[in-house]
Every structure is written in structure tokens, then in C-alpha cells.
Amino acid sequence: TILIVDFGSQVTQLIARRVREAGVYSEIVPFQSAAEGLERLRPRGVILSGSPASTIDDGSPRAPDALFDSGLPVLGICYGQQTMCAQLGGRIEGGLHREFGRAFLEVKKGSPLFDGIWAEGTRHQVWMSHGDRVTALPPGFEIVAASPGAPFAAIADESRRFYGVQFHPEVAHTPDGAKLISNFVHRIAGAPGTWTMAAFRSQAIAEIRQKVGSSRVICGLSGGVDSSVAAVLLHEAIGDQLTCIFVDHGLLRLGEAEQVVSMFRDHYNIPLVHAEVQDTFLDALEGETDPEKKRKTIGRLFIETFEAEAEKLGGADFLAQGTLYPDVIESVSFTGGPSVTIKSHHNVGGLPERMNMKLVEPLRELFKDEVRELGRELGLPDQFVGRHPFPGPGLAIRCPGAVTREKLDILRQADAIFIDEIRKAGLYDAIWQAFAVLLPVQTVGVMGDGRTYEFVLALRAVTSVDGMTADFYAFDMEFLGNAATRIINEVKGVNRVVYDVTSKPPGTIEWE
Numbered sequence: 001t002i003l004i005v006d007f008g009s010q011v012t013q014l015i016a017r018r019v020r021e022a023g024v025y026s027e028i029v030p031f032q033s034a035a036e037g038l039e040r041l042r043p044r045g046v047i048l049s050g051s052p053a054s055t056i057d058d059g060s061p062r063a064p065d066a067l068f069d070s071g072l073p074v075l076g077i078c079y080g081q082q083t084m085c086a087q088l089g090g091r092i093e094g095g096l097h098r099e100f101g102r103a104f105l106e107v108k109k110g111s112p113l114f115d116g117i118w119a120e121g122t123r124h125q126v127w128m129s130h131g132d133r134v135t136a137l138p139p140g141f142e143i144v145a146a147s148p149g150a151p152f153a154a155i156a157d158e159s160r161r162f163y164g165v166q167f168h169p170e171v172a173h174t175p176d177g178a179k180l181i182s183n184f185v186h187r188i189a190g191a192p193g194t195w196t197m198a199a200f201r202s203q204a205i206a207e208i209r210q211k212v213g214s215s216r217v218i219c220g221l222s223g224g225v226d227s228s229v230a231a232v233l234l235h236e237a238i239g240d241q242l243t244c245i246f247v248d249h250g251l252l253r254l255g256e257a258e259q260v261v262s263m264f265r266d267h268y269n270i271p272l273v274h275a276e277v278q279d280t281f282l283d284a285l286e287g288e289t290d291p292e293k294k295r296k297t298i299g300r301l302f303i304e305t306f307e308a309e310a311e312k313l314g315g316a317d318f319l320a321q322g323t324l325y326p327d328v329i330e331s332v333s334f335t336g337g338p339s340v341t342i343k344s345h346h347n348v349g350g351l352p353e354r355m356n357m358k359l360v361e362p363l364r365e366l367f368k369d370e371v372r373e374l375g376r377e378l379g380l381p382d383q384f385v386g387r388h389p390f391p392g393p394g395l396a397i398r399c400p401g402a403v404t405r406e407k408l409d410i411l412r413q414a415d416a417i418f419i420d421e422i423r424k425a426g427l428y429d430a431i432w433q434a435f436a437v438l439l440p441v442q443t444v445g446v447m448g449d450g451r452t453y454e455f456v457l458a459l460r461a462v463t464s465v466d467g468m469t470a471d472f473y474a475f476d477m478e479f480l481g482n483a484a485t486r487i488i489n490e491v492k493g494v495n496r497v498v499y500d501v502t503s504k505p506p507g508t509i510e511w512e
């Protein structure tokens with residue numbers, strides 16, 4: 001085990017993620033309970049996180065002094081380095097030399113921390129984000145790397161196995177950071193790399209059981225990856241104490257409702273309520289053309305449906321959600337650059353308070369790709385785990401203008417053909433999201449000997465890392481031509497197909 005002491009950095013979870021990637025179990029404890037954490041976990045090593053605080057301020061957080069007498073190796077990151085120095089007799093100064101973003105450091109001396117990555121005298125990119133900095137080292141420490149803005153960019157007391165870095169090795173902008181953390185965990189702390197997603201699974205199951213006891217849990221299932229993985233994990237933990245509620249609002253893709261119901265009810269044997277409320281949603285949307293009003297109507301009906309179904313079940317003590325870590329962090333303020341996805345799950349927002357339920361969120365430490373890995377570990381089919389994201393308001397926001405049943409049918413067929421072509425071309429996994437949009441525009445065409453006057457369909461496919469920014473996918477023209485031909489031949493109601501070549505920004509991924 002590696003103990004991660006959290007001083008309130010926005011990216012402490014990234015440290016945990018890097019330790020997981022190194023195959024080692026870690027636990028994050030807030031600094032106030034660090035001493036108790038040391039006792040309880042008996043870790044092989046300790047990592048001190050960054051913090052928005054300043055060690056110079058009165059009452060700023062500290063690591064337990066006992067930690068530095070425990071004989072354990074310690075890696076202090078940013079604030080963690082500063083508090084370690086302050087507590088061991090060094091000096092910190094604030095303010096003047098703020099440094100944010102990319103920096104280059106020079107390695108002054110070899111260290112086990114740099115094994116296999118950084119040799120003495122070489123220069124490397126790292127990511128900095130600090131106001132304060134160390135200005136005098138505690139006894140026993142020496143400089144192992146320096147940058148122009150941070151002469152004490154990396155320091156070490158090799159005999160006591162204390163290390164401090166001013167930069168953030170846990171973020172992706174420090175390209176060798178993961179290896180550096182792995183060096184600390186393996187070479188310095190000697191933790192064996194035996195921890196896997198299988199281990200996460202059993203640990204998560206134990207935690208769910210402990211938290212939930214014999215209470216009843218309901219879970220909103222959308223058919224998306226996150227809620228599906230959460231549901232399967234919960235079911236494995238508490239069996240039929242779990243009931244899933246699947247709100248079928250008539251805005252799903254071709255065959256989607258059947259797939260979800262058959263997989264969860266028949267394959268996994270998970271108690272599932274299939275709320276068939278297509279008419280409620282489609283009637284309420286009738287004639288509505290304003291995108292925001294469409295979204296609001298869907299959001300409100302979603303909550304009402306969910307609440308009604310939950311009440312029919314006699315309520316529940318817990319509401320389970322597939323919240324991921326990027327949904328948990330409010331902001332990743334320190335990067336100054338593009339930040340991680342920040343999207344709140346509005347689907348059942350407010351419901352726990354209204355229905356007096358507690359939340360259980362077994363995925364809240366994980367990132368999307370880790371959830372996919374956990375999904376595979378739980379035996380969810382690959383095709384399912386790798387699915388493109390699908391928005392809560394569904395096809396309604398891919399039907400600009402008023403939504404009708406006829407338009408939804410056309411859209412569903414066209415979308416299925418587009419995705420089928422993408423899969424056949426082996427491009428599905430290279431694309432973040434692909435879909436069709438049925439425009440509220442009719443154009444003239446000619447088919448056979450006749451004039452046609454039918455809808456225009458737009459195809460959209462983008463690449464993205466997190467949905468925050470995106471680029472259109474550069475299909476070759478032959479692929480697009482074939483997909484268009486198939487759609488026009490097979491889908492009645494469409495006589496023209498166009499491709500959307502807008503990136504985000506300035507566009508968004510969805511059209512509404």
C-alpha cells in the first residue's frame with residue numbers, strides 16, 4: 001500500500017491513478033487523518049499531495065511529524081515538498097517567483113527517482129504550478145534537479161529516502177511523471193506491482209457491502225457505459241437489494257432499449273424496471289422547437305418518471321450513480337490550459353434530497369478508460385464497453401426543430417447505417433462519437449424517374465479526448481460517398497446527405 005496524504009489539491013486523484021497504473025494499491029486520506037492512516041494501513045511509502053494553501057500562512061496543513069520518524073520513504077509533491085522542507089528545518093518563501101505551466105529542468109545528480117528515465121546533465125519537460133518555493137534545504141537534503149524558476153525543482157535525502165519535487169509528476173504534461181511515480185513506488189518504497197482491476201473490483205464490492213448493509217438501492221440505468229458498469233458491480237455486491245430503473249423515453253437509438261433490457265434483465269438477471277414512457281415524452285415535446293426548452297422538458301420528465309418508478313418500488317435508502325472522477329472535481333484550476341471534462345450529471349439531480357436517499361457512487365475514483373477496463377473485468381461485452389457516449393436527451397437534440405415520431409424513425413435508421421459503415425471500415429474506436437442529425441429542411445432530388453422532396457441528413461463524427469474540445473473526423477471521400485448512398489437508398493424520407501466539418505470550438509459536438 002501507498003498512503004497518499006491529501007492537502008486539497010485538485011489533482012490528488014491523479015496521483016492515486018498513477019500509483020494504480022504502477023500496479024500498487026493506494027489510499028488517499030485527508031491530512032487531518034494522516035496519522036491514523038499510517039497506523040491503519042502500514043504503507044510501504046507515503047506521497048504528500050499539492051495544495052491551494054501556502055506553508056507560510058498560519059494554520060496551513062502539515063504532515064504528521066511521526067511520519068518523518070517512521071523510517072518510511074516519502075515523496076512530497078509541490079506543497080508536499082514545501083511542507084516537508086518546512087517541517088524538517090528548511091525555508092520556504094512566497095510570492096515573487098510564481099511559475100505556472102511548462103518548464104524545463106536540468107538533472108543535477110542521479111537518483112533512484114530518475115532510474116531509467118533521467119540521466120545526469122539532461123533536460124526534461126515538467127509541469128509547474130506554484131507560488132511559493134523552497135529557498136533553503138533541510139539538513140541531509142541535496143538538489144537533484146533544478147529549473148530556472150525553481151532551483152530546488154527536485155530534492156532528495158537518499159539516506160532517509162525523502163524526496164521532494166516542485167513540479168507535478170502526476171499530470172500528463174509531465175511526460176515522464178508516471179515513470180517517476182512508478183520509481184518511487186517500486187524502486188524506492190519496494191511495493192510489489194500486483195494490484196489490478198480485479199483487485200479494485202473485490203475491494204469496491206467489499207466497500208459497497210459495508211456502506212449499504214441490507215438496505216435497498218435503486219440505480220438509474222441509461223445504457224451508457226458508466227451506469228452499466230456501476231449497476232453490474234453493485235449487483236455483484238448486493239444482489240437483488242438492487243433495482244435498476246431504465247427510463248425509455250422514445251429518444252433512444254435503433255434497438256437500444258431491447259439491448260439494454262435483454263442484457264441486464266436476461267443476461268445479468270438484475271431486477272430492472274423498464275419504464276416505457278415514450279408517449280409522455282414525445283407528447284410533451286410536440287411542436288417544441290427551442291433547443292433549451294426541449295432539454296428542460298426532457299430533464300423534468302426524466303426526474304418525474306424516475307421518482308414515480310422509485311415510489312412504486314416503495315422507495316429506497318440509496319441511489320446509485322455512475323459518477324466518475326472528472327464529474328467530481330469542480331475545476332482543475334492549476335493547469336491554466338484546457339481542463340478535464342466538467343459535466344454534472346443532471347439526470348436525477350435533486351432527487352436524493354427530495355426522496356431522502358443517500359448516494360452510493362462506486363466509480364467516483366475512476367477515470368473513463370479505467371471504467372471501461374473495469375467493465376471488461378466484470379465481463380461486459382467489448383462492443384458495449386467501448387461504445388460512443390450518448391447524451392441524456394438522446395435523439396431529441398439530433399432532430400433540430402420539432403421532434404416527431406416519423407422523424408425519429410428516419411433518424412434511427414440512418415444513424416444505424418452510418419455506425420454500421422463505420423464499424424465495417426474498422427474506424428469505430430478511432431472516433432470519439434459519430435451520429436446522424438436529421439435537419440428540418442427538405443430539398444429537391446430525383447430518384448428513378450421521379451422528383452423527390454425529402455429531408456437532409458447531416459453526418460457528424462469527431463475525435464476528442466474528453467468531449468471538451470473536438471475535431472471533425474477526416475473520413476476519406478469514398479467512405480462518405482458510400483455511407484450517403486446506402487442511407488439514401490435504404491432510408492425512406494432522406495434524399496440528401498451532408499458531412500459536418502466543424503470543430504469544437506466553435507461548434508459543439510451535438511447540434512443542440
Ligand code: XMP
Nearest residue numbers: 389390391392393433467504508509510511
Ligand atoms: P457538446 O454538444 O456540448 O457535447 O459539445 C459534449 C459531450 O457531451 C454530450 N452531451 C450530453 N451528455 N447529457 C449527457 O449526458 C446531456 O444533456 C448532454 N449534452 C451533450 C455529447 O454527446 C458529447 O459527448
